[in-house]
Amino acid sequence: QSVLTQPPSASGTPGQRVTISCSGSSSNIGTNSVNWYQQLPGTAPKLLIYGNNQRPSGVPDRFFGSKSGTSASLAISGLQSEDEVDYYCAAWDDSLNAYVFGTGTKVTVL
Amino acid sequence: QVLLVESGGGVVQPGRSLKLSCVVSGFTFSVNGMHWVRQAPGKGLEWVADIWHDGSKEYYADSVKDRFTISRDNSKNTLYLHMNGLRAEDTAVYFCARDVWGSGYKVLDYWGQGTLVTVSS
Numbered sequence: 001q002s003v004l005t006q007p008p009s010a011s012g013t014p015g016q017r018v019t020i021s022c023s024g025s026s027s028n029i030g031t032n033s034v035n036w037y038q039q040l041p042g043t044a045p046k047l048l049i050y051g052n053n054q055r056p057s058g059v060p061d062r063f064f065g066s067k068s069g070t071s072a073s074l075a076i077s078g079l080q081s082e083d084e085v086d087y088y089c090a091a092w093d094d095s096l097n098a099y100v101f102g103t104g105t106k107v108t109v110l
Numbered sequence: 111q112v113l114l115v116e117s118g119g120g121v122v123q124p125g126r127s128l129k130l131s132c133v134v135s136g137f138t139f140s141v142n143g144m145h146w147v148r149q150a151p152g153k154g155l156e157w158v159a160d161i162w163h164d165g166s167k168e169y170y171a172d173s174v175k176d177r178f179t180i181s182r183d184n185s186k187n188t189l190y191l192h193m194n195g196l197r198a199e200d201t202a203v204y205f206c207a208r209d210v211w212g213s214g215y216k217v218l219d220y221w222g223q224g225t226l227v228t229v230s231s
Binding site: 015033045047050052098099101103 | 146156157160171203205215219222223
């Protein structure tokens with residue numbers, strides 16, 4: 001059962017900007033940093049954003065993460081067809097002593 | 111190059127046991143905490159368990175507590191997940207992942223490719 005809530009889907013046309021929200025609580029996002037993963041079908045999640053807004057080497061600057069209070073967001077600018085995959089937010093939860101994930105959002109490029 | 115390779119998945123009957131392994135390379139295994147995360151077919155990611163770098167502490171999701179045991183052998187660069195009393199709802203791809211901590215962040219950064227566990231009679 002996911003602790004963090006995301007919209008099930010998001011969409012945009014090529015070149016547009018899409019934003020995915022992630023809602024949590026004081027024991028997870030409110031206290032700890034947020035990470036974002038991108039997952040292609042049948043593959044392992046790939047780290048996209050860590051520490052709320054840091055991009056690992058190789059991740060394009062079209063991906064931008066932010067956090068405010070107990071919520072976080074992932075913005076994808078200049079939407080491309082290859083961005084049409086699943087995205088998950090994640091954070092440590094100090095009450096559960098667990099790494100909790102969001103419900104996942106599927107991005108569609110129209 | 112950091113590499114994590116899981117093995118041990120397969121088809122098992124309900125109530126039976128299975129042991130997964132995750133062999134790592136490309137980093138100093140004894141420095142990092144390690145995790146198991148699973149994904150049921152067509153579903154989202156679910157954290158299963160983690161173990162501290164030295165094996166001194168373990169944490170489990172409520173859904174697997176008292177049935178699964180995470181362990182590690184730092185001399186063999188290997189992480190394990192012992193699964194007992196398997197249920198149909200444990201059917202999933204199981205990923206191992208490394209965690210890293212830094213100033214202002216804690217994250218699972220590298221993941222294995224996953225191994226499929228199917229619980230079915």
